[in-house]
Amino acid sequence: MPGIINKLKSYARSPQGQRTIRRQASDPRRRAQAKSLLGKLRGGRTGGRRY
Numbered sequence: 001m002p003g004i005i006n007k008l009k010s011y012a013r014s015p016q017g018q019r020t021i022r023r024q025a026s027d028p029r030r031r032a033q034a035k036s037l038l039g040k041l042r043g044g045r046t047g048g049r050r051y
Helices: 002-013 015-025 028-042
Strands: none
Touching: 002 015, 015 028
């Protein structure tokens, strides 16, 4: 599992990853999806349903 996280981190820091993040962050629907996912990962209440 740590391998997947490290790959995601390195992609997010690459120029291509930065472009992708910027493009997706400009879309309000995608921004809401990301906020929901982060809420679930952090265990907060902003993520909607909790499993």
